[in-house]
Amino acid sequence: METLPMDGVVVADFSRVLAGPYATMLLADLGATVIKVERPGGGDDTRSWGPPWTNHSSAYFESVNRGKRSITLDLADPEDQEAARRLIRRADVLVENFKPGSLARYGLDYDRAREINPRLVYTSISGFGSKEGAHLPGYDFVVQAVGGLMSITGDADGPPMKVGVALVDVLTGKDAALGIMAALRYRDLTGRGQHVEVNLLSSLLASLANQMSNLLTTGIAPQRMGNRHPSIAPYETLRCEDAFLAVAIGNDAQFRKLTDALGLVVLADDPRFATNAQRVANRDELVRQLENVLGARTAADWQQRLQHLGIACGQVNDMSRAVHYAESLGLRPMVDPGGGAAMQVRMPIDFSGHDSAEVTPPPLLGADTKEVLSWLDDPDQQLSPIVSRRSSS
Numbered sequence: 158m159e160t161l162p163m164d165g166v167v168v169a170d171f172s173r174v175l176a177g178p179y180a181t182m183l184l185a186d187l188g189a190t191v192i193k194v195e196r197p198g199g200g201d202d203t204r205s206w207g208p209p210w211t212n213h214s215s216a217y218f219e220s221v222n223r224g225k226r227s228i229t230l231d232l233a234d235p236e237d238q239e240a241a242r243r244l245i246r247r248a249d250v251l252v253e254n255f256k257p258g259s260l261a262r263y264g265l266d267y268d269r270a271r272e273i274n275p276r277l278v279y280t281s282i283s284g285f286g287s288k289e290g291a292h293l294p295g296y297d298f299v300v301q302a303v304g305g306l307m308s309i310t311g312d313a314d315g316p317p318m319k320v321g322v323a324l325v326d327v328l329t330g331k332d333a334a335l336g337i338m339a340a341l342r343y344r345d346l347t348g349r350g351q352h353v354e355v356n357l358l359s360s361l362l363a364s365l366a367n368q369m370s371n372l373l374t375t376g377i378a379p380q381r382m383g384n385r386h387p388s389i390a391p392y393e394t395l396r397c398e399d400a401f402l403a404v405a406i407g408n409d410a411q412f413r414k415l416t417d418a419l420g421l422v423v424l425a426d427d428p429r430f431a432t433n434a435q436r437v438a439n440r441d442e443l444v445r446q447l448e449n450v451l452g453a454r455t456a457a458d459w460q461q462r463l464q465h466l467g468i469a470c471g472q473v474n475d476m477s478r479a480v481h482y483a484e485s486l487g488l489r490p491m492v493d494p495g496g497g498a499a500m501q502v503r504m505p506i507d508f509s510g511h512d513s514a515e516v517t518p519p520p521l522l523g524a525d526t527k528e529v530l531s532w533l534d535d536p537d538q539q540l541s542p543i544v545s546r547r548s549s550s
């Protein structure tokens with residue numbers, strides 16, 4: 158069997174909803190053995206976040222839980238707490254997203270866990286950190302609001318708007334996975350585990366990149382600009398005959414190519430538009446002139462013509478067309494987990510040394526409890542490979 162980067166790494170996954178499960182799914186995709194601990198009865202909250210539903214849970218749950226085993230433990234029950242501690246003893250990594258402090262009630266907080274296993278990388282995901290914001294529940298939507306993202310998203314004269322997916326959770330999940338990788342490397346160097354903490358608000362603030370830098374440079378908070386860019390023009394959606402085309406011009410040479418293609422070469426020498434700063438200052442007039450010409454053809458037609466000249470542009474696709482577009486470019490965005498489960502999006506990293514792990518469908522609630530508990534009792538026992546839960550259920 159092929160060697161994967163995280164082969165042999167055991168992850169005790171006490172997380173639920175999105176950010177934590179996203180992080181542990183990445184680890185599973187990279188070959189780790191992920192044991193998802195769920196509450197008996199309903200399990201991960203998102204198993205009931207539908208519609209849409211699958212035969213066994215929800216599309217939401219399935220999007221971030223492939224490649225894992227599921228066990229149910231009632232952490233309020235002393236016997237199950239003991240099982241959780243046995244799992245901690247065997248694990249390399251623990252991931253949890255309880256509200257900070259909650260796990261102490263069950264004897265599963267960091268201090269207790271490191272007594273049991275000093276090599277453990279104990280990863281906590283919270284909404285707002287473990288200090289003054291520890292008691293605050295953290296959902297992506299609220300963090301998009303208080304973290305500034307909504308204030309810079311949407312039309313200039315429209316209401317604040319969220320991004321169309323729980324992107325803060327995804328960013329936080331990726332930060333968690335990165336933190337885990339670094340802590341495992343540190344453990345390789347020192348032999349010591351540690352407590353890795355990430356939170357939704359900090360991951361969002363850290364991802365505001367140039368917009369945050371604009372604030373810090375000028376003291377003025379950036380505002381919503383629709384699809385426009387605060388510092389580059391044209392870098393926005395432009396109206397064609399039938400639809401919008403996103404056009405991104407990053408330097409003057411690219412602008413000259415664009416004006417050539419549109420038969421507007423005079424604009425490239427016009428003092429109002431010759432440099433990026435001038436184009437930003439005279440953006441409304443620039444867009445008016447560009448749209449005058451773009452309006453004569455369809456967005457698809459312009460996409461083909463402009464891409465041919467090396468200009469960054471593309472139609473505004475729905476998600477189905479987005480997948481087809483990726484496939485038309487030779488990418489392999491999708492993977493079939495088998496077992497009758499719906500197709501999934503593949504982990505987006507390619508390695509030259511090995512293929513991506515084979516993907517297995519998300520687990521049924523508690524499907525692995527018996528086997529994992531017996532594995533915890535017997536250090537010589539191997540876990541059997543995950544097979545398709547659906548065909549065996």
Ligand SMILES: CC(C)(COP(=O)(O)OP(=O)(O)OC[C@H]1O[C@@H](n2cnc3c(N)ncnc32)[C@H](O)[C@@H]1OP(=O)(O)O)[C@@H](O)C(=O)NCCC(=O)NCCSC(=O)C(=O)O
Pocket residue numbers: 173174175176177194195196197230231232233254255256259282283284293294295296297298323326357
């Ligand atoms: C996700 C949460 C908002 C959920 O809020 P709550 O349901 O109020 O949180 P809690 O974690 O405290 O869990 C609720 C209760 O269930 C109990 N609980 C949970 N699992 C178990 C098991 N296995 N056994 C026994 N008891 C359990 C837990 O101890 C609490 O008990 P009592 O204390 O006795 O009630 C919060 O956990 C949180 O802020 N997490 C950190 C940030 C995060 O990951 N957010 C999710 C992003 S997803 C998202 O935003 C999106 O998808 O959109």
